[in-house]
Amino acid sequence: MFIQAIKWVGDTGGFLELIDQRQLPGKFVKLRCSEVEQLCQAIKTLAVRGAPAIGVAAAYGLVLALQKLDAAADLQHGLAALAEAQDCLAATRPTAVNLFWALTRVKKSAHDFVAAHPAAKLEKLHQHIFAQADAIYREDVQMCRRIGQNGEKFIKPGAGILTHCNAGALAAAGQGTALSVMFEAHKKGKKFKVYVDETRPLLQGARLTAWELQQAGIDVTVICDNMAGWLMKQGKINAVITGADRIATNGDAANKIGTYSLSILAREHGIPFYIAAPSSTFDLAIKKGADIPIEQRPAEEVSRFVGTQIAPDGAAVYNPAFDVTEAKDISAIITERGVIEKPNARKVARHLA
Amino acid sequence: MFIQAIKWVGDTGGFLELIDQRQLPGKFVKLRCSEVEQLCQAIKTLAVRGAPAIGVAAAYGLVLALQKLDAAADLQHGLAALAEAQDCLAATRPTAVNLFWALTRVKKSAHDFVAAHPAAKLEKLHQHIFAQADAIYREDVQMCRRIGQNGEKFIKPGAGILTHCNAGALAAAGQGTALSVMFEAHKKGKKFKVYVDETRPLLQGARLTAWELQQAGIDVTVICDNMAGWLMKQGKINAVITGADRIATNGDAANKIGTYSLSILAREHGIPFYIAAPSSTFDLAIKKGADIPIEQRPAEEVSRFVGTQIAPDGAAVYNPAFDVTEAKDISAIITERGVIEKPNARKVARHLA
Numbered sequence: 248m249f250i251q252a253i254k255w256v257g258d259t260g261g262f263l264e265l266i267d268q269r270q271l272p273g274k275f276v277k278l279r280c281s282e283v284e285q286l287c288q289a290i291k292t293l294a295v296r297g298a299p300a301i302g303v304a305a306a307y308g309l310v311l312a313l314q315k316l317d318a319a320a321d322l323q324h325g326l327a328a329l330a331e332a333q334d335c336l337a338a339t340r341p342t343a344v345n346l347f348w349a350l351t352r353v354k355k356s357a358h359d360f361v362a363a364h365p366a367a368k369l370e371k372l373h374q375h376i377f378a379q380a381d382a383i384y385r386e387d388v389q390m391c392r393r394i395g396q397n398g399e400k401f402i403k404p405g406a407g408i409l410t411h412c413n414a415g416a417l418a419a420a421g422q423g424t425a426l427s428v429m430f431e432a433h434k435k436g437k438k439f440k441v442y443v444d445e446t447r448p449l450l451q452g453a454r455l456t457a458w459e460l461q462q463a464g465i466d467v468t469v470i471c472d473n474m475a476g477w478l479m480k481q482g483k484i485n486a487v488i489t490g491a492d493r494i495a496t497n498g499d500a501a502n503k504i505g506t507y508s509l510s511i512l513a514r515e516h517g518i519p520f521y522i523a524a525p526s527s528t529f530d531l532a533i534k535k536g537a538d539i540p541i542e543q544r545p546a547e548e549v550s551r552f553v554g555t556q557i558a559p560d561g562a563a564v565y566n567p568a569f570d571v572t573e574a575k576d577i578s579a580i581i582t583e584r585g586v587i588e589k590p591n592a593r594k595v596a597r598h599l600a
Numbered sequence: 601m602f603i604q605a606i607k608w609v610g611d612t613g614g615f616l617e618l619i620d621q622r623q624l625p626g627k628f629v630k631l632r633c634s635e636v637e638q639l640c641q642a643i644k645t646l647a648v649r650g651a652p653a654i655g656v657a658a659a660y661g662l663v664l665a666l667q668k669l670d671a672a673a674d675l676q677h678g679l680a681a682l683a684e685a686q687d688c689l690a691a692t693r694p695t696a697v698n699l700f701w702a703l704t705r706v707k708k709s710a711h712d713f714v715a716a717h718p719a720a721k722l723e724k725l726h727q728h729i730f731a732q733a734d735a736i737y738r739e740d741v742q743m744c745r746r747i748g749q750n751g752e753k754f755i756k757p758g759a760g761i762l763t764h765c766n767a768g769a770l771a772a773a774g775q776g777t778a779l780s781v782m783f784e785a786h787k788k789g790k791k792f793k794v795y796v797d798e799t800r801p802l803l804q805g806a807r808l809t810a811w812e813l814q815q816a817g818i819d820v821t822v823i824c825d826n827m828a829g830w831l832m833k834q835g836k837i838n839a840v841i842t843g844a845d846r847i848a849t850n851g852d853a854a855n856k857i858g859t860y861s862l863s864i865l866a867r868e869h870g871i872p873f874y875i876a877a878p879s880s881t882f883d884l885a886i887k888k889g890a891d892i893p894i895e896q897r898p899a900e901e902v903s904r905f906v907g908t909q910i911a912p913d914g915a916a917v918y919n920p921a922f923d924v925t926e927a928k929d930i931s932a933i934i935t936e937r938g939v940i941e942k943p944n945a946r947k948v949a950r951h952l953a
Contacts, residue, residue, distance in 0.1 A: 472826035473858025505826025
């Protein structure tokens with residue numbers, strides 16, 4: 248069984264339980280969210296993170312929004328509360344498209360419900376939204392497993408695999424995306440070695456991915472981000488597999504800062520580069536990578552580290568959370584639906600049809 | 601005046617004063633070395649670092665070796681003490697060639713002195729060695745300035761410059777190598793912007809280079825190592841300038857881990873890539889980069905950060921201190937003698953002749 252990063256506890260009156268990823272691997276602490284604002288804060292500060300996980304968490308956030316209404320509230324109060332919660336949640340992370348996908352899906356479903364049952368009690372809407380969030384959760388678990396099954400063929404026995412950031416169970420409701428590929432290959436008994444970029448500034452690779460792989464019994468070695476090219480040069484990497492936060496319809500993929508450089512280095516060394524992500528990561532409104540908004544994060548993430556100053560006072564810092572890898576440098580995009588080899592607009596459209 | 605990372609205080613009975621670079625930029629602490637073992641420890645733990653600085657420090661280390669001998673000691677005791685100190689110093693950092701260059705130069709000079717003055721008192725040898733170390737120091741100051749003067753033409757007004765690790769005054773006796781180029785361009789009144797890779801694992805870029813540039817009034821922005829490619833993609837970098845720790849006679853250059861990746865990324869984006877280093881960085885015994893020994897450093901440098909655990913217990917770590925950039929990816933090597941454009945074995949030989 249995979250690590251459960253997100254868990255709803257109880258029925259419609261319950262709460263969302265998250266593994267506080269800011270504290271891993273030093274401490275394993277669970278965080279309870281029973282209010283939307285708490286959840287928004289948890290997403291913003293990366294207590295919960297990873298594109299699929301944020302989508303699932305946001306869906307449950309809309310369930311929380313309805314719990315706070317008093318007994319006199321009606322469906323219109325419910326829709327207003329959902330709209331307000333959606334605004335709060337949508338403002339947390341601008342790049343992860345799954346967030347918007349989940350919010351839009353649940354909101355649309357709420358409006359459909361109200362249109363079909365205009366005289367229903369608010370409690371019924373609440374149950375309906377809860378069922379929707381639960382469905383998104385369960386679909387994510389399925390989706391993660393399928394991504395792994397679709398991608399494991401790309402891991403050859405004895406291979407050295409490089410991954411960046413965390414696209415594992417901690418980034419999803421299920422067993423993750425890029426790491427799911429590794430988990431499924433491992434399940435088949437393949438032996439391979441995974442090199443994990445530590446992934447500055449927030450070190451999700453060193454802190455989270457290394458921990459997840461270790462828990463699963465997979466051979467893992469942590470490196471600093473700037474060592475990846477040198478490993479490739481020495482022939483130690485046979486494939487790069489990462490997740491994605493948003494993919495344009497031409498196949499350009501936004502993922503954690505540093506992924507772009509890896510794609511160039513992989514091409515230079517003749518190493519295949521794979522993206523593993525749910526099909527909901529495709530943003531149909533975005534034609535190419537240059538149009539994907541890139542979140543800029545606080546300077547302190549770079550200039551301080553666990554409270555220790557590492558750059559001089561007043562030094563400027565540039566801290567984009569993501570970069571965009573071009574479709575031409577992606578060997579294949581692995582989704583729950585299958586594999587898009589050498590992605591382009593035509594193949595993506597066919598895949599999503 | 602540049603920051604003085606290394607300073608001999610007093611005459612032949614004096615001591616070596618170092619800025620303790622492990623504590624920058626948080627604390628500005630000076631470290632006194634009056635014994636060889638202290639200095640070896642300081643070099644090993646990177647209190648003093650940077651290829652030219654290590655060379656100068658090691659030369660003074662041989663002066664310290666003679667100070668400890670008692671009044672009855674003769675020239676043979678002196679040579680024995682020098683040999684012992686040389687072994688200790690040579691074992692500190694295997695990649696920096698300037699270290700071996702300085703040790704060999706002083707040792708040879710000591711043997712020449714003893715051959716020429718077999719009846720001299722030990723004190724005379726001590727003075728001779730001190731004069732040698734002082735000469736290496738003064739030559740380094742001159743050399744640094746000339747490197748800057750030879751290279752500043754490569755910084756165009758308005759340019760964005762990327763540098764990696766620290767090749768500044770903190771890495772030399774003088775004003776550094778790669779940073780000297782920037783200091784000289786700044787002196788000429790050119791405006792430009794420097795992006796500094798933080799340079800994991802020991803963050804010499806964020807801690808030292810950003811601080812030095814800030815002190816000099818140069819516009820500096822700190823980035824994480826994995827952001828460099830994305831900056832290049834956005835057209836913000838017009839040149840990459842780094843130092844080197846050892847250069848093969850074909851022009852392949854070993855420098856801080858991460859430099860190799862930058863050279864590939866720079867080529868991909870059509871950005872010139874410069875190495876600034878004293879001509880003593882060339883190792884005439886080494887024909888190509890693959891023959892340069894690469895120092896592996898402790899796993900804890902990666903898995904812990906200022907005492908905080910960032911990778912899970914027991915996770916393997918790969919921590920090479922250096923990598924090798926191929927001559928074909930170097931636009932020019934800038935030394936105190938001039939510039940070697942598109943370096944190769946023939947041009948290097950001519951440059952050093």
